[in-house]
Amino acid sequence: MVMTYKNIEQNENKNLTRARMYVNHVFETVKRRNPNESEFHQAVKEILDSLVPVFEKHPQYMENGILERIVEPERMIIFRVPWVDDQGKVRVNRGFRVQFNSAIGPYKGGLRFHPSVNASIIKFLGFEQIFKNSLTGQPIGGAKGGSDFDPKGKSDQEIMRFAQSFMTELYKYIGPDTDVPAGDIGVGTREIGYLFGQYKRIRGGFEAGVLTGKGLEYGGSLTRKEATGYGTVYFVEEMLKSKGLSFEGSTVVVSGSGNVAIYAIEKAQQLGAKVVACSDSDGYIYDPNGIDLETVKKLKEVERKRISEYVKEHPHAEYHEGCSGIWNVPCDIALPCATQNEINEEAALILVKNGVKAIGEGANMPSTLEAIDVFLNNKILFAPAKAANAGGVAVSALEMAQNSMRYAWSFEEVDAKLKEIMTNIYKNSVKAAEEYGHPDNLVVGANIAGFLKVANAMMAEGII
Incomplete structure (x- = not known):
């Protein structure tokens, strides 16, 4: 016929x-x-x-x-984390580790210490991690973990005791070729150090590759703390270039003031942008002269203070209560680098009305589904988190490689590898979007490009 x-x-x-x-x-x-x-x-x-x-x-x-x-985790571990505070009172938190998919490599994903942590959030993060890790081109599977413990306001000794208790349970399920956790919200170099020390004490050996985000003195990688923020900007830079745009001369708003936000601000400024706003969970600052990054670094990385303190050193700047109001600030480029679902439909409409040209998601799933629809329907350039946010885990994989070789690359070498990875993620996402009938839709492109590698590996490995 x-x-x-x-x-x-x-x-x-x-x-x-x-x-x-x-x-x-x-x-x-x-x-x-x-x-x-x-x-x-x-x-x-x-x-x-x-x-x-x-x-x-x-x-x-x-x-x-x-x-x-x-969609079904290969393994999910939930455990009790008892610890003693500085007053001698016993506290109990809940710990999680979801090992979602190991088709292309050992489980890899951060640990988050924050009161909002629950099974749903850990599973969403772990599921996203499968595709994000696949996009990097590195041999790493998807996982995530953490606890509802809040490091904010805790002493170093309290954080150490909690981290030691957390690792006393977690160590049974991780290893350089099994599952390699890293940091995330609430887990920085300090927390990773305490976790690694306890793992080393229990295991009786120096397995540098079991955790990433370590201090440089004991196996960490140069460029790791900058990686997620830099990577987001590298991805957005490629996206802008495709439409004849750039960071040079653009006004940028960055939510958050943690690790991702700080280094997104730094790289955007290096590329000629004027970053005028950033935030923390209490509120946001607006500096029409451009954010003074050294002040933000001092407040957040050294003194561990709130972003509201910025206006004491820069009285011409404004501080506003409520972090969600940051999206009212007009900008050419918005980089949400704080937390999930921070941009809802209403905020997206305001950004569009104020003339935003591009969105780069530095946090995990910072835009709601409704907000993403607003951006795509209005032809706003949109860099989805699983692609734009992949720089951190990419350099974590490079840290694993250096640990395996017992060798350390220079900052410039790692930064060049990071930029190459982010450029390739952009190109592969564009190619997949076009091949499957959705040109210029990087959400679809990134999802498909990340999925295909994992799916083909699963097919090759049989029904397991």
């Missing part, structure tokens, strides 16, 4: 319907099995919706149950 255009079109529609039904079925199963886990549902839906054209083109992924397997 001769296949007419109409026959072909009907066949394609049938495949599309099947692919859509498959994706919807898997998502409904996720919601049923994981009730009341809204962050996890959001992360899964955003990725699954992007993959419909992949299943349309490659039905073998459906036939081999790739989605059913990829």
Whole structure:
């Protein structure tokens, strides 16, 4: 029988319907099995919706149950973390580690210490990590962990005692070739140091590759603390270049004032941008003359003070209570680098109204699904987190490589490798978006590019 255009079109529609039904079925199963886990549902839906054209083109992924397997963690550990505060009172927190997927390498993902941490947030972060890690081109699987412990206001001794108790349970499940945690919100070099020391004490050996984000004195990598912020800006720089734009002369707003935000500000300023606002969980500062980064570094990295203190040294600047108001500040480029869902639909509409040209997600899932729709519908350049935020874990993988070789690269060498990785992530995302019928949609492109590598590895390894 001769296949007419109409026959072909009907066949394609049938495949599309099947692919859509498959994706919807898997998502409904996720919601049923994981009730009341809204962050996890959001992360899964955003990725699954992007993959419909992949299943349309490659039905073998459906036939081999790739989605059913990829949305289910290979292992999830929940444990009690008892510790003693400075007053001698026993405290108890809850610890988590979700080892989501090891198809392309050992589990890899940060530890977050923050009161908001729960199973839903750890699972959303771990699920995102699968695709983010795949995009880096490095041989690392997806994981995430943490605790509802809040380091804010705690003494160094309290943080040490908590970290030691946390590692006393976690050490059973990690190792250089099994699972390699790193830092995240609330877990910096100080916390990693305490965790590594306890791991070393228990194991009785120096396994540098078991944690990344370590201090330079004991196996850490140069450029690691800068990596996520720098990587976000490198990715956005490539995205801007494709449309004849640049950071040079642009006004930029960066949410947050932690590690990611500080080094996003630094790299944006190096590229000629004027960064006029940043924030913490209490509020935000607006400096029309441009943020003085050395003051922010001193407040946040040395003195561990609130961002409101900035105006004491720069009285011409303004401090505003409430961190969400930062998106009212007009800008050309917005870099959300604080936390998940910090830009909702209302904030997105304000950014668009005020003339924003590009969004670069430095945090994990900082825009709601509704906000992303606003940006895409208004043709705003949008760099999704799993691509733009991948610089940190990319350099973590480079730290693992250096530990394996017992060798250390220079700052310039690591920075050059980071820029190359972020450029490749951008190119691969663009290519996947075009190949699967969604040109200029980096959300779809990044999801598909990250998925294909993992799916093919899962196919090759059999049903496990």
